[in-house]
Amino acid sequence: MRRADSEAADWAAKMHGSLTEAERAAFAAWHAKPGHADAYAEAEEHYVLGASMSRQRIGARARPSQSAPRQLRWAVAAVAAVSIAIGFAWHLGKPGDVEQIAAGPMLPGQLRLADGSTVTLMDGAWAEPQFTTSERRVRLHGGRARFEVAHDANRPFIVVAGRSETVALGTVFEIDAREAIPKVTLVKGSVEVRLSGTGHSLRLAPGERAEVSDTGPRLLPEMANPVPATMLAANNLPLGAVLDAANKTGGKPIRLDDPALASLPVTGRFDVADGDSLARKLAAALGLSAEDKGNEIILRKK
CATH class of the missing domain: 2.60.120.1440 (Jelly Rolls)
Incomplete structure (x- = not known):
């Protein structure tokens, strides 16, 4: 495994703790070096187990096995995910304990x-519940x-x-x-x-x-042109999250023909209350087709 990949896995795990200003500065300096941004992004691409689980922690534990055969690699990743889930459940069960979950700054x-x-995190935000x-x-x-x-x-x-x-x-x-x-x-x-x-x-x-x-x-003071409450600013936000926000407004629902499309990254500003306009914009931006079924809009691959 390349040194950058190993460092990326370490940083991906560290970003879920409480970092000092010095550590955050060190990460920013490391991330700015050639090839490190791609290595860090790759370190995040492991599956997440549970809504409150961090895909970075799972990825960091699974990465050392990537030189192994594919079947063994996924087996190790699965075991790591289960062990994290068990530890997380035990952690939440401790009376009076404090839950520590965070999203890395490169994970909108x-x-x-x-x-x-x-x-919903935007513009490099990260949070510690x-x-x-x-x-x-x-x-x-x-x-x-x-x-x-x-x-x-x-x-x-x-x-x-x-x-x-x-x-x-x-x-x-x-x-x-x-x-x-x-x-x-x-x-x-x-x-x-x-x-x-x-x-x-x-x-x-x-x-x-x-x-x-x-x-x-x-x-x-009020803005001269106030932004509608339904305006969503997306910065590499998953398509599924954008549609969830839109479908909560009570307008015409937008569905995906293929659930795998939910992970497509979306960037831009959208009025999620205008389903017809939103579907057209998303289709154009992502190379999809939008079919109006009357009571719902379906997005699918062309």
């Missing part, structure tokens, strides 16, 4: 959390993320980005952490935005935006 896509909430019996806390590092929070009145859902904290019980909101001052946009429901460690807080209504600086949260 959707995370489904243990409580049923979903996080840390759930306890009393609260659901997620640390967002960089990029942008859209949160669809499952309702649980007994456990508030708190997203930490920089010095900001966004608290919700059951709602949809987005956080932009690409700059030093995080920005929060509420799509649906209600959230409280606050400066960590202080009493400064602000409650948002749907459509409102706020930023959280060192002086506390403040409401941002």
Whole structure:
């Protein structure tokens, strides 16, 4: 196995822990070297076992067997996946323990959390869910993320980005952490935005935006051309995730003729509430055909 492949597997596993700033800087420097981006992407291409499992951890354990015959390689990968699943289940079963799951910064896509909430990661974002019996806390590092929070009145859902904290019980909101001052946009429901460690807080209504600086949260003026709540910004997001978002809007459903198409990467901005337009754009971008069946739209290979 090439040295770059071995290092990529190691980095893929490390990205699921709590990294220091120095470690993240070291990864960025390593990733920028010729051939390393491809090696890292390949390290992510192993199957994921379970909605909360990381394909990077499975891949990192399976990669050392790639020089073996194909049948043996997949057997080792399967054993690794099962062992991770057993260890993960034991970890969650420990009373008062903290769940540690993260998505690597080079892995845009959707995370489904243990409580049923979903996080859509964009622009290199990565997240660390840390759930306890009393609260659901997620640390967002960089990029942008859209949160669809499952309702649980007994456990508030708190997203930490920089010095900001966004608290919700059951709602949809987005956080932009690409700059030093995080920005929060509420799509649906209600959230409280606050400066960590202080009493400064602000409650948002749907459509409102706020930023959280060192002086506390403040409401941002409305944009001249507000972005519809159903507008989705995809950055290599799996086609299946885009269609899931579209089909939740209640419009004409879009189906895939072949489930394998769900893994196709999609990049762009789409109004997921406009099923006809979305299907045409996706078909054109991915080289597919879109067939309107009247009550649904089918995407298939040409």
